[in-house]
Amino acid sequence: MRLVVTGGAGYIGSHMCKLLSEAGHQVCVVDNLSTGHREAVQWGELEVGDIRDADFLRSVFGRFSPEGVLHFAAKSQVAESVQEPADYYDNNVVGALTLLDQVRRQAGCVFVFSSTAAVFGVPQTELIDEQHPRNPINAYGATKLAIERVLENYAIAYGLRSISFRYFNAAGADPSGLIGEAHEPETHLVPKILMSALTQGEPMRVFGEDCDTPDGTCVRDYVHVNDLGLAHLKGLEFLQKAEGAHFYNLGNGAGFSVMEILAASEAVIGRAIAREICARRAGDPARLVADATRARKDLGWVPSYPNIAGIIGSAWAWHSQRRF
Numbered sequence: 222m223r224l225v226v227t228g229g230a231g232y233i234g235s236h237m238c239k240l241l242s243e244a245g246h247q248v249c250v251v252d253n254l255s256t257g258h259r260e261a262v263q264w265g266e267l268e269v270g271d272i273r274d275a276d277f278l279r280s281v282f283g284r285f286s287p288e289g290v291l292h293f294a295a296k297s298q299v300a301e302s303v304q305e306p307a308d309y310y311d312n313n314v315v316g317a318l319t320l321l322d323q324v325r326r327q328a329g330c331v332f333v334f335s336s337t338a339a340v341f342g343v344p345q346t347e348l349i350d351e352q353h354p355r356n357p358i359n360a361y362g363a364t365k366l367a368i369e370r371v372l373e374n375y376a377i378a379y380g381l382r383s384i385s386f387r388y389f390n391a392a393g394a395d396p397s398g399l400i401g402e403a404h405e406p407e408t409h410l411v412p413k414i415l416m417s418a419l420t421q422g423e424p425m426r427v428f429g430e431d432c433d434t435p436d437g438t439c440v441r442d443y444v445h446v447n448d449l450g451l452a453h454l455k456g457l458e459f460l461q462k463a464e465g466a467h468f469y470n471l472g473n474g475a476g477f478s479v480m481e482i483l484a485a486s487e488a489v490i491g492r493a494i495a496r497e498i499c500a501r502r503a504g505d506p507a508r509l510v511a512d513a514t515r516a517r518k519d520l521g522w523v524p525s526y527p528n529i530a531g532i533i534g535s536a537w538a539w540h541s542q543r544r545f
């Protein structure tokens with residue numbers, strides 16, 4: 222297929238491009254390079270521009286004629302979204318709507334959307350499946366939910382076929398060592414732990430130990446970036462046959478606290494990691510763990526990295542020999 226990948230210079234998008242290209246698809250990356258890296262675009266061509274720029278998108282679509290769009294370009298930090306919601310609505314909602322204007326005019330073009338566990342808000346059940354009410358508690362989750370609703374409406378009105386994948390916590394890196402997680406500044410737990418171990422600088426800050434969890438630190442479901450990509454490959458196949466807007470939660474179904482991730486990281490790298498307890502971060506639910514049964518059943522999705530040690534090990538391989 223000819224596929225536009227927005228945000229293809231970013232962490233998850235670049236891993237997606239590698240998998241797509243290895244599966245024989247033709248990739249056109251659309252990225253404004255605000256947080257992505259030119260060096261990460263190694264599979265497919267790169268069009269530098271902003272998804273809020275309708276003229277730019279029109280010219281890309283006119284030239285490339287995509288049969289599908291995978292939309293990764295977004296702002297994605299919970300705490301920042303609480304402080305700067307306008308930026309989040311502009312990038313994530315206005316940007317996605319501008320992109321969707323092109324998608325729905327492109328006959329037969331399917332759409333795969335990067336959504337998030339943050340659409341659910343405070344969990345009402347131990348594991349979160351697709352029936353769980355969507356009630357975000359931060360602006361990031363609210364912007365992603367807005368587009369999930371748009372996709373439901375566009376399926377009915379315009380016949381747009383789509384899948385929204387709700388990622389739990391993406392982590393890890395491709396085993397090739399060519400790409401990996403490289404945010405500037407880094408805010409995510411696993412890379413911050415590994416970078417702090419490498420630099421032996423400031424102690425690792427643990428955001429809160431007063432949550433309603435066994436050790437008081439937040440529990441998350443970590444899923445390998447290539448397993449997210451694998452679900453997208455399966456999703457593209459699924460959309461060849463399935464009409465409508467579809468929603469899948471993607472996680473391993475196992476929760477790890479911040480303290481458990483620190484311990485697992487110490488075991489992987491064989492070194493103690495200094496830490497200090499700090500205040501909780503605004504907008505952080507205590508526990509987010511997926512029930513991904515639907516993705517397994519409908520898409521035949523079977524993650525290749527079910528264990529946390531394998532996920533952290535792949536991230537460690539990248540961080541200890543980082544290329545960008």
Ligand code: UDP
Pocket residue numbers: 299390408409410411413425426427428429439440441479502505
């Ligand atoms: N976290 C932490 N220290 C850090 C970064 C993150 O304690 O330096 C915690 C954060 O509060 C959350 C978990 O680690 O409970 C995962 O955070 P991350 O930013 O990686 O992903 P999120 O769950 O926000 O998408």
